[in-house]
Amino acid sequence: MYGGQAATPAGPAQPRGSLRLSLCRRPSRDFVVVVDDNPTEEQAITKMIPLWLLTCQALWVAAPTEAAAAKQHRIPLPVSRFTFSTQEDSNLDGIPDDWTRRKGPGFPRYITARIDTTAGCTDQSSLRMQANSGAAIYYSPLIPIDRLHTYHFEGRLRSEGMLNDAALVTVSLLDHRRRRVQRFVTKPVLGSHTDWVPVEVGPINPDASVRFAVIGCHLVPGTGKQHDIGGKVWFDDLTLGQLPRMQLESNFIHHFLNSDSLVKVQCQISGLDAGHEYRLEMSLCDSTGKAIHSTREPLAADPPTDPSMRYLAEYIEPQTMTWDLPKQLPGFYSVSAILHRDGMPVEEQNTTLSVLQLIDDPYPRGEFGWSLAHDLPERERLELPQIAAQAGINWLKYPLWRSMQDHDPKPAGDIADMLDQLSNMGITPIALLSEPPDVVRNQFARNWRGVNEVFSLSTAFWRNSLGPIVARYSSTVQYWQLGGESDTSFLGSQALPHTLTSVREEIRNISLKASVGVPWRWETPLPNAAAGFVSMASSEPLAPEDLTQRIKMSAHDLRQHWVLLKLSQLPTASHEVRAAALARQIVAAKVAGAKQIFVDDIYHAKHGLLYESGAPTELFLPWRTVALALQNTDYLGELAFPGGSPNAAFVRGNEACVVVWNETDTTETLYLGERPVECDLWGRQKPIVPDAESRESTIAVGPTPKMFLNCSAPILRWMLTAKYELGQARSEYGGHQDAVLIKNPFPQGVSGQVSLTLPPDWEAEPREWSISASAGEMLRLPMTLRLPANANLGEQPTTLHFRIDADRAYKFRVDRPYVVGSGDVALQLIDRKLPDGRLEIEQIVTNNTNPPETLNFRCSLFVPDARRMKLQITKLGQGVDRKFYYLPNADQHRGQELWLRLEQDGGRRVMNYRWKVGAEW
Secondary structure (H helix, E strand, O other), rough: OOOOOOOOOOOOOOOOOOOEEEEEEEEOOOOEEEEEOOHHHHHHHHHHHHHHHHHHHHHHOOOOOOOHHHHHHHHEEEEEOOOOOOHHHOOOOOOOOOEEOOOOOOOOOOOEEEEOOOOOOOOOEEEEEEEEOEEEEEOOOEEOOOOOOEEEEEEEEEEEEEEEEEEEEEEEEEEEOOOOEEEOOOOOOEEOOOEEEEEEEEOOOOOOOOEEEEEEEEOOOOOOOOOOOEEEEEEEEEEEEEEEEEEEOOOOHHHHEEEOOOOOEEEEEEEOOOOEEEEEEEEEEEEOOOOEEEEEEEEEEOOOOOOHHHHHHHHHHOOOEEEEOOOOOOOEEEEEEEEEEEEEEEEEEEEEEEOOOOOOOOOOOOOEEEEEEOOOHHHHHHHHHHHHHHHOOOOEEEOOOOOOOOOOOHHHHHHHHHHHHHHHHOOOOEEEEEEOHHHHHHHHHHOOOOHHHHHHHHHHHHHHHHHHHHHOOOOOOOOEEOOOOOOOOOOOOHHHHHHHHHHHHHHEEEEOOEEEEEEEEEOOOOOOOOOOOEEEEEOOOOOOHHHHHHHOOOOOOOOOEEEEHHHHHHHOOOOHHHHHHHHHHHHHHHHOOEEEEEEEEEEEOOOEEEOOOOEOOOOHHHHHHHHHHOOOOEEEEEOOOOOOOOOEEEEEEEEEEEEEEEOOOOEEEEOOOOEEEEEEEOOOOOEOOOOOOOOOOOEEEEEOOOOEEEEEEHHHHHHHOEEEEOEOOOEEOOEEEEEEEOOOOOOOOOOEEEEEEEOOOOOEEEOEEEEEEEOOEEEEEEEEEEOOOOEEEEEEEEEEEEEEEEEEEEEEEEEEEEEOOOOOOEEEEEEOOOOOEEEEEEEEEOOOOOOOOOOEEEEEEEEEEEEEEEEEEEEEOOEEEEEEEOOOOOOOOOOOOEEEEEEOOOEEEEEEEEOOOOOOO
């Protein structure tokens, strides 16, 4: 039996029905051709064949695949090869020996399909088919194969005048009763080619029941109104080769391994053909690709066997190589196994793992979530709850609309079980209504813009496709999002309020508490519609500060704003740069107060957090580390680090975390607690030993954010709330009244001392205070501040020192700048080099006094080793006064510090400004 029909003496019987092709997109977003011998009502998809075939042809011919690149060192041993030479047509009837042509409806005999002795790839012969508004298929004889090997198919095709129809090759794997078990399809070839187009399939791993392979040469007509008449296709050099079969296994279930566990890798190998020498090399590499452990073992070849006895392969057990490794530090690792045959690599298997501290009790609530673009295969679907539980998420968007379209209850049941598991783990499922069932989708095949095309129609059009989904999953799903994250069909829709209302009413007929939302864009004004939530993303990458600003601007809107961070928009310079950018985006969203923070397209080999197999990419651990550290935390504020490094402090109960970074590598010194812990984005932690005297921690920071855990929450709160009441004084001599404000964040009373460090020649009365405060009490420590006559304008450094007795003795400091100049009189200087080489200094004084004053100033410019230059500002009312100073030889003064001093005539104002020449030129 082959395809459900009995075999004929001439060869295997052919599959039932006509060949149907459709274009599918897998989670990795690469295109796959699916061939179906039993078409259903989904045949409307084939109306698009001419368009997508041209698209696929352009993609496949333009860029080699990863498999093609890897094939350079993989040389399969040939199992069967067909070149359609005269030796393969012994009776000279133009039909290759033992090949079988497909018969029946849809496969007219008048289509010419025979050996062409005038054109070939390797010689002057090939199999030619001539298009004539129909299909044609030739099937090869049975090729014995086994489950011990991995197989690769290669062929050469050429087409001429094929505008609507296409040629392709299939490899079907059959069991002992000639029933097809597996099928693999090459890319289609169409158009006109002067050169032969290579096509391939592989690796092909036969199921245990497979005994034979059959190669099929197909001429497939397009299903539109236009068909090719007169076009030609040629097939040549069809080769099926075999390589040893490898399978990596490990003790890191779901690709995650606890940091206190040993690493164990097993590699099962079979199909080591006799007459060759084999060697297996395995290596463990860190996130930089550096091999940190490796091993090399010789392997024994299989004894010689008769190819006709391949059926005995099911009794042969693969060789197993076990590699035991010590414990590894937390981080991302990759494992590779390379099989060498006669000194050349012929097969390779790779996998990844994340070494981490597994979570036993995930937080029951939090703001982080994942958005999946596509339904998962069964195995990955089963693993998703366990992976999600370790990922620091409490929300998960999953596409559900197509889960019941095939009337097969198993996928829907599996998905329902998965959603139940997620709910039990504290992860809220969200239904993505992103891709309608085929019966709905096919009606928009040529003009599809998004699901708004469906929901903007009458309820009767989509009710029957949506109702069963809501009924099936409403016990666990409360949130329903119309459209995937890349769907922009709702933007600018005038009918959106009506659409949302009708969909919400329809869903709430089954699920009373359901909330309905749509994807949206930051660049577009918020919809004037009663959406329960909007999933906000950006069409272009946003800087972290821009993201924070956009979230804050939308805070007045009462709807839930779910922030979506698009992984595809992260920079691609390196894994570390991508990880740093993702961390900064997460922190920016948290600082702005985002209630939910999602990332999209999780299963994507290039920019996702997981590969299609569920193995982690290099970005998974940075996401997990930051999400777990900031999950369910409150933003406290930004600490004043001495070196000015940007940072964000968060608190969760008594736990505090500080995220710090800097554009340049630097060190910072600050008190963070008695036992702070440094944690990088890959989860590697190390304790920080505070200075024995000051109790401060010295930390190294750079462009890649670091997290400092186990910080003292009360001390961070104290640091962030300690400040000056005014923090600003006019630039005039005499006393200025101000006060130090302190709030006790400890859950108990405290006592201690406060002292003040000021710039040279500044005075304060008092300068030290003894304090005592009950829990939560606010203290005001008044003082009189006196500035010297030469005090510089702008922010000047001051430091508050604290010695506190609470649950223990604490000693720490808080840097607070003090501003000289109240802004009622502003001074600005601009220096520039003139064309004649002189230095021009422009002095701009702005009178902003209120009530208005008329001002007079004596202006003095002090230049080292030169006479003081003087100017006068006379009767300046509200407005601007400009004055210019000129010095010879600008280059001589570049980098030199100059001092400008303005003294008010008849008043107390004194303004001092020091700067270095040439900073802007």
